[in-house]
Amino acid sequence: MPLRTALLLALALAGTASAKEIRLKNAGFEEPATVHDPVGGWRASQHSGEDSYEFTTVGDVFAKGKRSFRLTRLKEQVFGSLDQSIPAAQLAGHKIEYRFQLRSEDVGPQGFHAYINFTAATGDLLQQIRGEDVTGTVDKWKTFTVTTTVPHDVQQVIIGLSLLDKGTVWIDDVSVRTLDDAKPAKPPKPAKGKGIFIP
Helix, strand or coil: CCHHHHHHHHHHHHHHHEEEEEECCCCCCCCCCCCCCCCCEEEECCCCCCCCEEEEECCCCCCCCEEEEEEEECCCCCEEEEEEEEEHHHCCCCCCEEEEEEEEEEEEEEEEEEEEECCCCCEEEEEECCCCEEEEHHHHHHEEEEEECCCCCCCEEEEEECCCCCCCCCEEEEEEEECCCCCCCCCCCCCCCCCCCCC
């Protein structure tokens, strides 16, 4: 093997070795829906009022495995969302990538987007990172990603999917991984104030 090729291969392997997959619940939506648990491991919610969205897993459309998640708006409503919470301790200071595959049909102009929420210990939302807006029809599976760096002062990292308009989306093969090495960025040092002793 030529030296140049060997070096390029070694660099590529070194780059992929630093990524770490974060374990998710039902990331491929392989668990069948039930009356009491439409999407195992995930939380389904909508803005308010009577049920306006259908949250379910289906076996007739999928990118990987045998099932996918389907979200359809049935009545006019502000949003319908599906999300999952991850403890932030293992991710603090890391750059992460949230990835999934998507198909859509007749999504209205307000669109669909994925998001990453950072929440405090009180449950309050500190920051939201949104992915690319999707409208209309995506008739073949397409991969979407959202990347960000997790702050040190958060309690939970919540990955989610939100439909804000009419239409249907199918989601499959969800993953979250770190994109940097095993050592996260160090938290900032507290500022020294006058008259305060900091050892």
